[in-house]
Amino acid sequence: MAKKITKVKSKDDKRLDKIEELQDQLEEELEAEDERSERVDKARERSLELAKLGAEKLKGGAGGFMKFIREQNVVGLAVGLVLGTAAGGLVNSLIDNIIMPPLGFLLGSADGLKGLELNMGVTPSGEVAILHYGVFINDLINFLVLALCVYLVIKILKLDIKK
Numbered sequence: 407m408a409k410k411i412t413k414v415k416s417k418d419d420k421r422l423d424k425i426e427e428l429q430d431q432l433e434e435e436l437e438a439e440d441e442r443s444e445r446v447d448k449a450r451e452r453s454l455e456l457a458k459l460g461a462e463k464l465k466g467g468a469g470g471f472m473k474f475i476r477e478q479n480v481v482g483l484a485v486g487l488v489l490g491t492a493a494g495g496l497v498n499s500l501i502d503n504i505i506m507p508p509l510g511f512l513l514g515s516a517d518g519l520k521g522l523e524l525n526m527g528v529t530p531s532g533e534v535a536i537l538h539y540g541v542f543i544n545d546l547i548n549f550l551v552l553a554l555c556v557y558l559v560i561k562i563l564k565l566d567i568k569k
Contacts, residue, residue, distance in 0.1 A: 497552045519544040
């Protein structure tokens, strides 16, 4: 009977040793986790410092950027670009829908000047070669009318006067 008790005690001793070993491992893992947390906190603090420095530099840069926009009249340029694009669309519509259809009708094309073309014959590969000269004339007139509109706007607003 004495032998059974010692065997039980040795099993209990093994269990206690295993528990102590697991507790030691847990403590080591907790210490390692604390070290990682400290490193993360330090890294976070450094990141915040860098962000503050960057924000301070951006404030100065943003002021310089705003000064550039005011002094170089970038807003006026942007407004002119938007209005010029809109005016270009309007002039294109005038040409394509008002001027070109009567010209095409007079010249015998239902598609306006864009419908004018010259059949040049058949190529050696068997394809028909067509010269679309009406499209070029249409684009040329489009350019001339747009250039005239820009010229008139500059003259009317007296933007060509040198100071």
